[in-house]
Amino acid sequence: MEQAFFLADAELQEALAGLSAQADVWVPASDARKPGLVRFRRFQPGLTVRLDARSLVSAKEVLFPRSETLLRFTKEKDLSVPAGHRIHLDDARTVRPVVVFGCRPCDARGFLTFDPVFTKGPYRDPYYSERREKTTFVSLVCRDADAACFCSAVGSGPADPEGSDAQLIPVDGGYVLRPVTERGAALLEPIGRTAAPEQIREAQDVLDQVGRETVGEGSLTTLAEAFRARFQDPAFWHAHIDKCLSCGLCTFVCPTCYCFTITDEARGLNGERIRSWDACMFPHFTLEASGHNPRPSKVERYRNRVGHKFSYFPARYGQVACCGCGRCVRHCPVSVDIRAVVRDLPAQEEAHA
Amino acid sequence: MPKVVTNDNPYLPHMGTIREIIQETPNIKTFRIVLDDPEEMAAFRFEPGQVGQLSVFGVGESTFVINSPPTRREYLQFSVMKTGEVTRALHRLSEGDPIGVRAPLGNSFPVDELKGKDILFVGGGIGMAPLRTLLLTMADRREEFGDITVIYGARSPQDLCYRYEFDEWKAAGVNLILTVDREFPGWEERVGFVPTVLAEEAPSPFNRVAITCGPPIMIKFVLAGLKELGYEDDQILTTLERRMKCGIGLCGRCNIGDTYVCVDGPVFSNTQLRRMVSEL
Numbered sequence: 001m002e003q004a005f006f007l008a009d010a011e012l013q014e015a016l017a018g019l020s021a022q023a024d025v026w027v028p029a030s031d032a033r034k035p036g037l038v039r040f041r042r043f044q045p046g047l048t049v050r051l052d053a054r055s056l057v058s059a060k061e062v063l064f065p066r067s068e069t070l071l072r073f074t075k076e077k078d079l080s081v082p083a084g085h086r087i088h089l090d091d092a093r094t095v096r097p098v099v100v101f102g103c104r105p106c107d108a109r110g111f112l113t114f115d116p117v118f119t120k121g122p123y124r125d126p127y128y129s130e131r132r133e134k135t136t137f138v139s140l141v142c143r144d145a146d147a148a149c150f151c152s153a154v155g156s157g158p159a160d161p162e163g164s165d166a167q168l169i170p171v172d173g174g175y176v177l178r179p180v181t182e183r184g185a186a187l188l189e190p191i192g193r194t195a196a197p198e199q200i201r202e203a204q205d206v207l208d209q210v211g212r213e214t215v216g217e218g219s220l221t222t223l224a225e226a227f228r229a230r231f232q233d234p235a236f237w238h239a240h241i242d243k244c245l246s247c248g249l250c251t252f253v254c255p256t257c258y259c260f261t262i263t264d265e266a267r268g269l270n271g272e273r274i275r276s277w278d279a280c281m282f283p284h285f286t287l288e289a290s291g292h293n294p295r296p297s298k299v300e301r302y303r304n305r306v307g308h309k310f311s312y313f314p315a316r317y318g319q320v321a322c323c324g325c326g327r328c329v330r331h332c333p334v335s336v337d338i339r340a341v342v343r344d345l346p347a348q349e350e351a352h353a
Numbered sequence: 354m355p356k357v358v359t360n361d362n363p364y365l366p367h368m369g370t371i372r373e374i375i376q377e378t379p380n381i382k383t384f385r386i387v388l389d390d391p392e393e394m395a396a397f398r399f400e401p402g403q404v405g406q407l408s409v410f411g412v413g414e415s416t417f418v419i420n421s422p423p424t425r426r427e428y429l430q431f432s433v434m435k436t437g438e439v440t441r442a443l444h445r446l447s448e449g450d451p452i453g454v455r456a457p458l459g460n461s462f463p464v465d466e467l468k469g470k471d472i473l474f475v476g477g478g479i480g481m482a483p484l485r486t487l488l489l490t491m492a493d494r495r496e497e498f499g500d501i502t503v504i505y506g507a508r509s510p511q512d513l514c515y516r517y518e519f520d521e522w523k524a525a526g527v528n529l530i531l532t533v534d535r536e537f538p539g540w541e542e543r544v545g546f547v548p549t550v551l552a553e554e555a556p557s558p559f560n561r562v563a564i565t566c567g568p569p570i571m572i573k574f575v576l577a578g579l580k581e582l583g584y585e586d587d588q589i590l591t592t593l594e595r596r597m598k599c600g601i602g603l604c605g606r607c608n609i610g611d612t613y614v615c616v617d618g619p620v621f622s623n624t625q626l627r628r629m630v631s632e633l
Contacts, residue, residue, distance in 0.1 A: 070364045073410040099604050122616055123363040123601035161518045231630050262364075262598045266411030271375035273364070273410075280605060288596045289437025292569070294609070294632055304608070307630075314610035335490050 001178055001207075003185065005192025006199050008174040012051075015191040016101065017044045023097035023136075026062045028055045040100070051102040051140055051168070058110055058255035058325065059103045063131045067276040070094075070127065070262065075269045088180055093127070096133040099187065102168060106151050106325035108137040110255025111164040114315045117258065127275075136187045138177070139164040142330050148326030150216025157325055159210040169203040176203035218343065220310060221320050226346035227311035234299060240341045241302040243334045248279035250328035250336070256309070256321045258284070280305055302336075312344055363601050366408045366453030367393055372428055374448055376601060377514040378507075380435045381479055382444055385421075385428040386452055393492065399423055400461030401486040402592060402620045406600045407431060407443060408453025415439040418483040419456060420620070424493035429454065433481040445585045458600045459619050462487050462564070462590065471499040473556045475543055475575050477567025478546050481514050483592045483619070486591050492525035502556050506532040506547040506571075510540050548574035551582075558584040566592050569633070585601060589623035594633075609633065 007015055019025045025043040028050045030036070040052040040062060071091040078084035100108070111132070119127040142151075142158035151157055161167055165184030169176040176199055179185035179194050194205070230236050251257040261278035265271055278285060280302050287293045295301045313321035322338075329337050361618070373385040379383065384407075388394040399419055406414040415437070421430035435444045446452065464487070472491065476484045484616035491498045503522070507513045510533055522596075523529055532543035532550045543550050556563075565575045579589055584624055590623060595607035595614040610630035626633075 071362075081449055085451065087453070089365060089368065089453075091362050117603055123603070124361075125603060126362050126364075130534055149478040196527060218626070228630070258603070260598070261604065262414065264413045265409050271411045278604070278606075286596055286606060288594075289440065294595065300632060304632075306606070307603070307610065312608065 001176075001200050001204050002107070002332050003179060004195040004200050004203065005177040005188050006171075006174060006195040007177055007192045011174070012049060013045060015338070017045055017051065019101070019187070020044075023099045023134075025099045025101055026059060026105070027051075027101050029055060039104070043101070044144065048328075049102070052144075054144070054146075055107075055332070056327075057253050058107045058327065059100045059254050060107075060110065060257075062098060063111060063128060063135060064258060064277075066247075066251075067274055068127060070273045070275050072227065072270070072272050073266075074271075077268075093130075093133055095130045098131065099138065099327070100135065101138045103137065104142045104325070105139045105157060105160040105162075105164060105167075106142075106149075106323040107255050108139045109151075109160060110323040111137075111155050111322070111327070112319070113256035113313070113321045114258055132288050136165045136183050137163060138166045138168055138184070138187070140168040140175075141170065141206060143170065143210060145213070145215040146330070148330035149324065150220070150326055150329075151324035152214045153216035153217055153218055153220045153339070154217075154322050155221050157211065157214055158213055159207050168205075169206050171199055171206065172203045176200065179208075180205065183257050211313040216324055216326075216339065220322070220339065220342045221314075223342055223345050224293050224311040224314050227307055228343050229286075231303065231307070237299045237303050241298055241336065242259050242343070244298050244302060244336055246281055246283065246298050246301070247333065248281045249331055250338070251279035251281055251334065252277060253327040253331055255323050255325055270322055279307070302341075306338065306341055310345075336342065357611070360407065362386075363455070364513060364599070366414075366455045368408070369429070369452050369454045371446055371450050371452055374446070375449055375517075376518075377432060378512045380384070380430055380495060382435075382512055383420075383430060383432045383514070384443070384446075384452070385430050386404060386454060387428050388454065389451075394426075397429070398428070398457075399457035401464060401490045402459070402461035402483060403457035404600075404619060405429070405431065405454050405461045406458065406597075407433075408455070409439060409442040412442040413439045414455070414598075414600075415443075416458075416594075416615070418486065418592070420482040420484050420485045422489035422493060424490055429456070432479060434479045448602075455600060458559065459615060460617065462620050463523055464490060467491075467495045467562055469499065469560075471556075471559075471561040472501045473561055473563040474503040474505070475551060475563060475565040475567070475610050476505045476514070477571040477577075479514065480565075480567030480571070482566075484564060485515060487564065488522065488527065492522065492527065495525055498562070500528065501526065502528040502554070504530045504532070504547060504550055506534070506543075506567075508534045511538050516540060523574070533559025547571050549580045551578045552577060556583055557580055557586060562588050562590065564590045585625060586623040590620060591623070591626070592619040594619065595622060 029041040074088045118125040161180045165181040167178045309321040369386040375383040417431040431447040598604040
């Protein structure tokens with residue numbers, strides 16, 4: 001560890017306030033009314049910052065809001081034509097620098113699924129890309145993986161720096177801040193003191209120890225072919241998904257799910273075109289005006305979700321579209337476990353037959 | 354007021370004006386649209402088969418093929434069947450109304466690969482729209498292609514689109530075979546479903562490519578009929594439709610396995626269709 005800073009627990013609020021002068025700082029936080037509900041909120045002094053707790057929803061909404069305006073339109077009377085009108089379009093937007101502070105490595109890595117889709121093309125999404133370019137991720141080395149976590153099974157791990165600009169490493173009395181990228185270094189320099197050699201040693205020990213941990217069994221990254229072979233096996237999909245409620249929770253808490261819808265809302269002469277989170281698990285997602293639906297039941301919809309993450313996305317972008325955060329497993333109301341489904345893809349014995 | 358363009362934003366439509374509306378059938382209208390910025394209109398380039406998203410602001414967007422050919426660029430033509438929310442709103446528009454256009458999107462017919470070949474178009478109902486752009490491209494470059502045969506069917510004579518230009522197609526050397534599902538007073542062309550007429554006509558697959566579009570049930574039997582006639586998979590092209598929102602490969606709606614109809618299609622060969630997961 002060449003360069004590192006130390007941030008004492010007692011100085012956390014002050015440091016976040018300092019960062020907030022130049023950027024919107026998003027932290028996991030809870031409020032007094034719902035202390036158990038931890039989610040990412042924009043920092044303001046006095047906010048109950050909860051670096052100790054895993055957030056219910058990932059930091060996805062920081063770069064990909066649940067709902068955002070793509071453009072505004074105004075109808076104006078056109079005096080040159082009888083009964084005519086014109087439409088004035090405006091897609092102006094301002095993008096503030098953003099810091100995501102204290103997310104887990106899985107959350108930061110989740111954006112590596114967004115990046116090739118939204119920033120590379122064939123079409124670049126300017127809303128996501130502009131925010132992405134101004135965002136710095138400081139992730140917390142994770143020491144409290146639970147039974148639902150499986151980051152190691154998708155090629156990541158609880159100390160994974162990939163996708164993060166800096167790492168927070170818990171040590172005695174506070175955190176050692178370790179820059180991963182130049183952007184991370186530039187962010188940290190003003191807020192921490194240079195760490196003492198023993199603090200650096202302790203942090204390195206934590207990194208080494210957590211880095212050796214395996215979270216989740218086996219590997220779920222090489223099952224694209226097995227998925228194709230299972231595609232036309234309705235019994236397999238029914239066995240795994242008949243209990244699904246099609247509630248879509250798995251997609252909303254997922255750091256890598258990026259399906260969206262676009263809708264218009266107008267009042268009088270003004271209106272907005274709005275992008276909102278949508279979910280491939282909803283029946284109407286692919287329902288066509290004719291009544292035809294290419295994914296008519298939850299079998300086809302869940303198969304598409306599994307296929308997208310572990311077969312289609314790897315075919316297109318060379319990586320699985322899953323960061324192993326375990327939220328879909330942890331929060332599913334009927335305990336659908338995507339790990340079990342994916343692990344069973346290549347199984348020869350038909351447990352469900 | 355000028356349009357505010359802050360950068361290259363693929364979600365931002367070009368503004369256009371509806372120059373002409375043609376009532377094709379009781380539930381299909383054709384819109385001829387000119388982009389408001391003359392420079393944009395002059396610079397607009399597309400290939401046959403590419404699509405566009407039409408915007409009715411306050412209602413939404415939907416995807417339609419540009420069915421005018423790139424060889425005729427005085428307007429962009431789209432045919433719209435009244436089916437859902439956006440198409441209903443489009444049908445309420447009048448000539449002179451503003452409309453948003455995001456185009457061109459998607460891939461196109463491989464026109465260069467079709468040069469020197471005989472062509473068979475097999476269309477049903479509104480499915481004639483994507484075929485029209487290629488048909489007229491070929492009509493305007495007639496000497497580059499061999500025989501052009503069109504089998505076009507609809508439920509009734511009044512459900513056939515583009516009736517007013519059938520004579521122009523024939524004058525361009527197109528062998529036009531029309532059919533409707535059952536007998537109608539005054540109808541003197543063929544009677545019968547499109548796949549049946551295809552089997553009766555039996556155009557030879559030798560040096561020929563078949564291009565088909567229509568309702569799914571028609572496509573299913575046309576593909577079977579073409580196979581029966583000896584057409585290989587790579588001699589058959591079709592265009593697919595899916596519900597779309599973004600049209601640019603992001604929103605996750607129109608995929609068939611790892612293929613996105615919006616950016617990889619809408620034009621596919623039967624060889625490509627057979628490689629896809631079966632989720633049509």
